[in-house]
Amino acid sequence: MWQELMVRLYRSLGVNDRDIVQLAFNFSLFPGAYTLMQAAESLGATLAPSATISATLQLKIMQDFRSTVLATTPAFALHIVAAMERQGIRPGDLHLRVVLVGPEPIMEPAREHLETCLQIPVRVLYGVAEMVEPGLAGECMAKNGLHLAEDQFLAEIVHPVGGEPVGPGQEGELVLTTLGTEAYPLIRYRTGDITVLHEAPCVCGQTTARIRPILRRTDNRVSVRGIPFYPEQISAILRSIDSAVADFRLIIYLRHGIGERMEVLVARTKDREFPSDTRASYLEQIRSHLRRTLGLGARVQLVEDDQLPMEGLIDKTVFRNLSSHYDLP
Amino acid sequence: MWQELMVRLYRSLGVNDRDIVQLAFNFSLFPGAYTLMQAAESLGATLAPSATISATLQLKIMQDFRSTVLATTPAFALHIVAAMERQGIRPGDLHLRVVLVGPEPIMEPAREHLETCLQIPVRVLYGVAEMVEPGLAGECMAKNGLHLAEDQFLAEIVHPVGGEPVGPGQEGELVLTTLGTEAYPLIRYRTGDITVLHEAPCVCGQTTARIRPILRRTDNRVSVRGIPFYPEQISAILRSIDSAVADFRLIIYLRHGIGERMEVLVARTKDREFPSDTRASYLEQIRSHLRRTLGLGARVQLVEDDQLPMEGLIDKTVFRNLSSHYDLP
Numbered sequence: 001m002w003q004e005l006m007v008r009l010y011r012s013l014g015v016n017d018r019d020i021v022q023l024a025f026n027f028s029l030f031p032g033a034y035t036l037m038q039a040a041e042s043l044g045a046t047l048a049p050s051a052t053i054s055a056t057l058q059l060k061i062m063q064d065f066r067s068t069v070l071a072t073t074p075a076f077a078l079h080i081v082a083a084m085e086r087q088g089i090r091p092g093d094l095h096l097r098v099v100l101v102g103p104e105p106i107m108e109p110a111r112e113h114l115e116t117c118l119q120i121p122v123r124v125l126y127g128v129a130e131m132v133e134p135g136l137a138g139e140c141m142a143k144n145g146l147h148l149a150e151d152q153f154l155a156e157i158v159h160p161v162g163g164e165p166v167g168p169g170q171e172g173e174l175v176l177t178t179l180g181t182e183a184y185p186l187i188r189y190r191t192g193d194i195t196v197l198h199e200a201p202c203v204c205g206q207t208t209a210r211i212r213p214i215l216r217r218t219d220n221r222v223s224v225r226g227i228p229f230y231p232e233q234i235s236a237i238l239r240s241i242d243s244a245v246a247d248f249r250l251i252i253y254l255r256h257g258i259g260e261r262m263e264v265l266v267a268r269t270k271d272r273e274f275p276s277d278t279r280a281s282y283l284e285q286i287r288s289h290l291r292r293t294l295g296l297g298a299r300v301q302l303v304e305d306d307q308l309p310m311e312g313l314i315d316k317t318v319f320r321n322l323s324s325h326y327d328l329p
Numbered sequence: 330m331w332q333e334l335m336v337r338l339y340r341s342l343g344v345n346d347r348d349i350v351q352l353a354f355n356f357s358l359f360p361g362a363y364t365l366m367q368a369a370e371s372l373g374a375t376l377a378p379s380a381t382i383s384a385t386l387q388l389k390i391m392q393d394f395r396s397t398v399l400a401t402t403p404a405f406a407l408h409i410v411a412a413m414e415r416q417g418i419r420p421g422d423l424h425l426r427v428v429l430v431g432p433e434p435i436m437e438p439a440r441e442h443l444e445t446c447l448q449i450p451v452r453v454l455y456g457v458a459e460m461v462e463p464g465l466a467g468e469c470m471a472k473n474g475l476h477l478a479e480d481q482f483l484a485e486i487v488h489p490v491g492g493e494p495v496g497p498g499q500e501g502e503l504v505l506t507t508l509g510t511e512a513y514p515l516i517r518y519r520t521g522d523i524t525v526l527h528e529a530p531c532v533c534g535q536t537t538a539r540i541r542p543i544l545r546r547t548d549n550r551v552s553v554r555g556i557p558f559y560p561e562q563i564s565a566i567l568r569s570i571d572s573a574v575a576d577f578r579l580i581i582y583l584r585h586g587i588g589e590r591m592e593v594l595v596a597r598t599k600d601r602e603f604p605s606d607t608r609a610s611y612l613e614q615i616r617s618h619l620r621r622t623l624g625l626g627a628r629v630q631l632v633e634d635d636q637l638p639m640e641g642l643i644d645k646t647v648f649r650n651l652s653s654h655y656d657l658p
Contacts, residue, residue: 027356028380037363051357051380056621292385 001180005135005149006039012140012147012206013098013123015069017044020095022067024076026052029295030226032103032127032134036071039135045069055083059094066095071125073226074106074114081117091119100125102134103226105215124213128191129228131176137211142203145210152180155209156188157197160218171196173218174211192218222252224262224296234264237289242282244272249308263299264290267308330509334464334478335368341469341476341535342427342452344398346373349424351396353405355381358624359555361432361456361463365400368464374398384412388423395424400454402555403435403443410446420448429454431463432555434544453542457520458557460505466540471532474539481509484538485517486526489547500525502547503540521547551581553591553625563593566618571611573601578637592628593619596637 015021021040025033027049040047048065050058058080061067070077077099084090096118101111102125114122126146127133136153137146148155157172158165166172174191178184194216201207221230231250238245249265266286274282279302286300344350350369354362356378369376377394379387387409390396399406406428413419425447430440431454443451455475456462465482466475477484486501487494495501503520507513523545530536550559560579567574578594595615603611608631615629 026380027362027378028382029386033356034366034378047363049356049363051355053357053624054621057358057624292383295382295386 001152002035002132002135003039003042005132005152006035007043008149009125009135009138009147010039010043010045012138012204013100014141015040015043015045015098019043019045019068019097020048020065021045021069021071022048022050022058022062022065024050024052024058024070024072024080026225030103031129032226035127035132035134036100040069055080056087059083059087059089062094062096063089068095068097069100070096070098071100071102073104074101074110075104077101077114077122078110081114084117091117094118096120098123100138103127104223105213107215126211126214128176128189128193130189131178131181131186136176139213140202140204140206144202144204145198145212147202147206147208147210148197150208153177154179155197155211157195158190160194168199169196174214190218192221194218222250224252227294227296229294229296233294234290237293238264238266238286241286241289242268242275244269246305247308251309261299262296263301265301265303265308267303267305330481331364331461331464332368332371334461334481335364336372337478338454338464338467338476339368339372339374341467341533342429343470344369344372344374344427348372348374348397348426349377349394350374350398350400351377351379351387351391351394353379353381353387353399353401353409355554359432360458361555364456364461364463365429369398384409385416388412388416388418391423391425392418397424397426398429399425399427400429400431402433403430403439404433406430406443406451407439410443413446420446423447425449427452429467432456433552434542436544455540455543457505457518457522459518460507460510460515465505468542469531469533469535473531473533474527474541476531476535476537476539477526479537482506483508484526484540486524487519489523497528498525503543519547521550523547551579553581556623556625558623558625562623563619566622567593567595567615570615570618571597571604573598575634576637580638590628591625592630594630594632594637596632596634 023033023036027033037047037049048061048067050061062070098120099114099118099122101122106124111122121141121143123139123143124146125134126137128136135149137148139146154177156165156175157170158175160173171194174193174195176186176189176191178186193214195211195214198210202210221228234248234250238248245266245268247267251263251265253261253263276282276285283300283302287298290296290298352362352365356362366376366378377390377396379390391399427449428443428447428451430451435453440451450470452468452472453475454463455466457465464478466477468475483506485494485504486499487504489502500523503522503524505515505518505520507515522543524540524543527539531539550557563577563579567577574595574597576596580592580594582590582592605611605614612629612631616627619625619627
């Protein structure tokens with residue numbers, strides 16, 4: 001079913017067996033990469049799965065293979081257009097027809113920047129790891145919300161606190177029930193994603209409900225390069241290493257547009273000895289523990305208690321450097 | 330055909346639709362990872378493609394998914410058994426039945442170490458990127474050479490210099506001709522790999538010719554983490570950045586058994602200005618150029634002319650630290 005729904009999304013964007021689909025995703029722990037791959041394959045398209053190589057090599061593959069479809073994260077797409085500019089590659093030098101972005105949300109200014117630089121449409125996919133990722137919903141060429149696979153999912157929009165249904169056209173939490181899944185059915189699964197449901201038919205002719213692109217969540221779950229986790233996990237990891245950790249902050253930001261990075265600011269009780277010899281090996285211990293447990297590298301800094309930022313945009317542990325979230329020029 | 334040949338190799342190792350195949354490969358620029366994946370899928374096996382995550386996470390996935398087959402590089406397999414030891418995980422805590430290794434060659438002591446630690450067979454796959462990777466040849470459970478897909482390839486063994494056929498059972502260069510490929514036929518393709526052909530039937534019952542595992546090549550092509558290149562490419566990159574580069578050495582080694590690393594020692598003509606401001610930014614420029622062009626990170630050092638090592642094991646530019654090539658305890 002995963003493949004079928006993704007095939008449908010590809011088709012609604014005009015992707016067919018004459019396309020060359022370049023997949024620039026990290027294939028570790030991001031199952032969506034495989035869904036995008038297998039669906040493109042079952043469409044009969046040619047695949048150029050480039051995974052996590054540099055933007056320069058991505059552009060070389062794009063030119064050598066004459067890729068017509070690029071699927072990647074919004075951040076990496078921005079990085080690729082920055083590399084094009086540096087290398088003097090113009091949109092006309094490529095054969096791209098459309099760019100698909102996911103699983104991270106994309107802000108409209110970033111999409112506009114990509115569309116201006118590449119001179120082609122950029123379209124958004126949506127998925128939920130527990131259900132079908134990424135074939136659950138996606139934009140058609142009309143860019144008028146993400147078409148939801150309503151034959152496979154019953155969608156409701158509820159109040160994120162009370163759980164009661166909200167009125168038509170109102171913002172709330174997306175709740176999904178699987179209709180066709182046998183081995184792993186989910187009933188009224190709360191996605192944690194805040195959106196609006198539109199039931200009017202789309203100008204493209206499809207009559208399925210559409211959702212607004214998801215830019216907010218009800219909980220504090222964060223996702224770095226497609227790997228979702230909760231700040232509580234960071235807290236548990238820090239305390240398992242050092243009982244003297246008093247507080248911490250998690251900062252998620254974009255460096256050079258390459259992808260999301262995370263930084264952990266740690267404040268610890270004074271005058272307690274480090275669990276390892278030196279400050280440097282202590283920080284390295286935290287770094288390697290985070291990397292081994294979450295599969296993500298992090299910059300770790302030890303700061304004074306009063307140097308911790310006070311309030312984050314989502315909650316007190318998570319800060320997103322929104323102003324530079326998309327490294328626009 | 331790629332998939333079919335790999336399915337055949339899986340079958341000869343007893344892999345079937347009840348297996349859970351964990352693929353710990355870098356999916357960037359290594360097409361073999363996809364072949365292994367698609368073949369396992371077409372067998373009906375369950376897939377746990379873990380790609381390039383830490384050994385700790387690999388072991389967690391191995392335990393959570395009850396993986397029965399692990400396919401990875403020899404170096405990473407060694408790294409996984411080292412992590413098992415550190416974490417006190419015993420072979421009986423896992424459900425593995427067999428480990429498949431490729432595309433790098435594995436030395437017998439390393440294989441024995443893996444088999445002792447894991448208490449299961451470790452089997453070798455062989456492929457040629459230009460033909461079928463990695464389904465070209467592979468060991469059966471008898472471990473008596475790699476069975477070659479002779480219905481798809483005509484194999485000859487020739488003298489690596491003169492090109493004349495060598496006698497039966499003699500060492501020489503493997504030359505292959507495709508028999509079934511339509512879109513991309515290759516006639517007498519010189520693989521550059523030195524091996525011996527055995528035509529006697531195997532004790533496993535198969536009658537196809539077998540080749541000895543490949544441990545040497547005729548040329549100076551090297552491969553780091555599955556990405557093949559020639560030292561000449563490094564030379565061209567260095568000289569494109571800095572015309573004052575007098576000589577260089579390429580050193581390939583294993584660090585902590587995680588995978589092959591490369592180090593480039595650069596000697597440059599004295600008293601010429603760096604093409605960038607400082608020594609540090611000069612080295613960073615070389616590093617980033619190598620990474621962008623080859624898709625591989627490298628350690629780069631600037632050394633005096635007389636500090637360059639004199640002779641490498643393969644040629645003067647390439648040194649393999651063979652003694653610690655496999656990080657055995």
